[in-house]
Amino acid sequence: MSPLILTHFTSVNALGIGVAAILDALRDGRSGLTPCTFENVALKTWCGTVREADSHPIGGSLADYDGRNNRLAAQAMATDGFDEQVARARSRYGAARIGVFIGTSTSGILETEHAYQARDPVTGRLPTGFHLRETHNLFATTDFVRRSLGLAGPAATVSTACSSSAKVFASAWRMIELGLCDAAVVGGVDSLCRNTLYGFASLELVAPEPCRPCAADRNGISIGEAAGFALLERPAQADAHSGVALLGFGESSDAYHMSSPHPEGDGAVLAMQRALASASLAPDAIDYINMHGTASLVNDAMEDRAITRVFGTDTPASSTKGWTGHTLGAAGITEAVISALCIQHGFMPGNLNTRTLDPSLTGNLLLANREQRVQRVLSNSFGFGGSNASLVLGAAT
């Protein structure tokens, strides 16, 4: 495929606000996970909470969009000068020539959770002042981002559980390649809510301590929240250069089970092979694999097997969920940003919180960070329903 430049990117997650804070935490081996104190949720678990998530209410003409999910999105747009850079691109291309493709799993369902807690006891009605379209609907955050950035090009929300904000790169590439827009804002936003905390707990997938990807004693995920964005442009038209490009993507379905991955990793293998093929790269061209690595028993075993099938046992690989938690629909963009930082700054993160690797895993799984030149990264995102996506990011030439 023809590469696209990530001319600008940003992320807000439990590690901090913006790429500098995230890079510092990664290099220092500082996890963003803390004991869960979200609302009055009575679960013994740790979360990747954005502590400033609620600090900036949305007012003015977009006040109806106010809610935790859109606040996270607003904070990310205002970080690392992302909104200013998009404004510059808008003046060059025109608002209708920039698309917006955002991934989310649960959008702003938290606002509807609050509304259900405040239902009229007699009629069952939701309280006045509840804005389903602007907060909870799947398109709410994409709509909010378009309006905030003044963009008018093609747009869609991709909602395929935890692969959502990896798959937006594929949708955006297709729209640019067809000439329906010249550039695109891609990203993902998901925020803590009772639905996901109690839902994952019901599946017995939540760890009582900080998650330990690929560890012998791993026992589940830590749920996180995040917002992140990237501006994608054609190399010839990009007037700035992060030095990082989208080189390829691969999508596949497991066709196996709603909440368990294919045990041999067939779907993951297909996604990685398709990503390599679309980037016209052999497996040994990849320097580092950023795993989906949720720290659930079955995911990490499956993914390790799939990586070994595609890459053999040499390519360094790790999951960064021990830093950020599993940010669900925002995992794809969160880890694309981390992968871009690895390429820009020449390092590979280890599997944080993990002391002893699972001896049954065969990949070259990193325990500690490595300072080393990184030219190309493959990043995996897998979701419920058997939805798989792999991205290849690399140094732009």
Next chain:
Amino acid sequence: MNPVYVDKIGILAPGLTGWEQARATLAGHRTYQSAPLPPLKPAALAPDVRRRTSDHIRFAVEVATDTSRGLSDVTRRLATVFASCDADGQITHDILTEVAKDTPQVSPTRFHNSVNNAAAGYWCMAVGSQQPSTSVAAWDDVAAAGLLEAVAQVLLEHTRVLLVIHDLPMPEPLNSARPVHAAFGAGMLLSRARSAESICALALELAPSGESESTLTDSGLETLRRDNPAARSLALICAIARNQATTVVMPFLGHQVLRIGVQPCA
């Protein structure tokens, strides 16, 4: 943009139960009459699987089944695009009701069915498709967004794509917050190359807003078109059923319209 070819169409709505049954009405040869939907029992789902699903999932699988009728088990393993504005209202309502309690007990099956791509997941399992599948949303313009995503995949990924556009009314109190009055689902099997089974060619372009939206002369169908975001696809479906060259205009996110040139193949 190059054209794509519509090889098959599926439809499911009150009084419109499958393309073969509905075609004359959609073409304007018969007046539309609403009728209760038949029970949702898609044969693609084994009975024990079907019992674990919701109406939203069964409805989407039924539309996918109608759209892929006549294909063998192997040729049904297609890339898919599912487009739904409001996702699974019943499951959303059930989980919201549960998590409003002090000590919620969420059903694990309900939770894994709550992901927006659940319908896609069950369909992929039913036919054994490991092809790419995506699930998109775009409020009232979800039909246009789904069509655009599907056409882009057909043209660039060199693959046939099964598109399913579907929405059901939500239970109260959600439906009052977002009124949807009737169930509607439509599907299209799209190809890059013309074949003996091609019904028509579609040529898509985005244009600045200003042109008025295509509407329907049958007042019952027009009401249905406005009653459900997925049913915004009806202007296109009816144009295809009429089998005449025409252009359909669909609003697209406020600032643009999606213009669709329809050219019959027969």
